[in-house]
Amino acid sequence: GQQLNQSPQSMFIQEGEDVSMNCTSSSIFNTWLWYKQDPGEGPVLLIALYKAGELTSNGRLTAQFGITRKDSFLNISASIPSDVGIYFCAGPANAGGTSYGKLTFGQGTILTVHP
Amino acid sequence: NAGVTQTPKFQVLKTGQSMTLQCAQDMNHNSMYWYRQDPGMGLRLIYYSASEGTTDKGEVPNGYNVSRLNKREFSLRLESAAPSQTSVYFCASRYLADSLDTQYFGPGTRLTVL
Numbered sequence: 001g002q003q004l005n006q007s008p009q010s011m012f013i014q015e016g017e018d019v020s021m022n023c024t025s026s027s028i029f030n031t032w033l034w035y036k037q038d039p040g041e042g043p044v045l046l047i048a049l050y051k052a053g054e055l056t057s058n059g060r061l062t063a064q065f066g067i068t069r070k071d072s073f074l075n076i077s078a079s080i081p082s083d084v085g086i087y088f089c090a091g092p093a094n095a096g097g098t099s100y101g102k103l104t105f106g107q108g109t110i111l112t113v114h115p
Numbered sequence: 116n117a118g119v120t121q122t123p124k125f126q127v128l129k130t131g132q133s134m135t136l137q138c139a140q141d142m143n144h145n146s147m148y149w150y151r152q153d154p155g156m157g158l159r160l161i162y163y164s165a166s167e168g169t170t171d172k173g174e175v176p177n178g179y180n181v182s183r184l185n186k187r188e189f190s191l192r193l194e195s196a197a198p199s200q201t202s203v204y205f206c207a208s209r210y211l212a213d214s215l216d217t218q219y220f221g222p223g224t225r226l227t228v229l
Contacts, residue, residue: 004157006157009155031216033217040222040223041222041223042119042205042207042220042221042222042223043158043205043220044220045217045218045219048215048216048217050214088157088158093160100146100163100165100171100209101146101148101163101165101209101211101216101218102148102160102163102173103160103218104160105157105158105159106157107155107156107157108155108157
């Protein structure tokens with residue numbers, strides 16, 4: 001199956017700092033999804049990207065669909081304590097299509113924000 | 116509208132015991148999924164059900180069985196639990212409308228096998 005590699009694996013930042021994380025694949029994706037998982041909860045969709053080069057924002061979050069279609073980036077500006085959690089990228093489990101909606105996930109980036 | 120619900124939230128089993136994890140969604144979604152989450156490995160698909168009456172294996176199906184009881188409910192069964200099945204289990208259902216194709220997740224079941 002396809003694999004997604006996220007980096008960094010973890011981040012420790014001060015409140016107010018900006019955060020950048022990325023996700024890469026050896027295969028071309030036509031969809032990129034970014035999820036956040038709060039401690040003790042299930043993942044929640046933050047941003048969905050469907051076109052190469054697309055830049056989409058959701059409040060302080062901005063995500064980009066890489067031009068090569070093999071990567072995606074998530075930025076968080078002016079971090080706050082409630083940004084703590086695990087951020088996952090995800091894409092269709094089969095190249096070029098969702099195949100019954102199956103997703104493959106990156107390993108996650110653990111974000112810790114110090115007040 | 117509760118979304119995706121899972122029971123139980125926590126469970127401790129002894130090796131060899133069996134149990135069923137329950138999942139239900141009230142969003143009238145056709146497709147449902149079971150994942151396991153282990154540290155540093157993201158979420159891995161165990162089984163999925165594309166529609167009522169169908170189930171199929173995902174990436175890590177060994178040691179598990181599933182039942183799509185009806186459109187709302189999709190259960191995961193461990194027939195003989197092993198320590199390697201200690202994990203957090205998530206159920207999800209697929210939302211597909213217009214240009215958005217994503218999944219909604221339940222709160223998870225934290226399973227420990229001793």
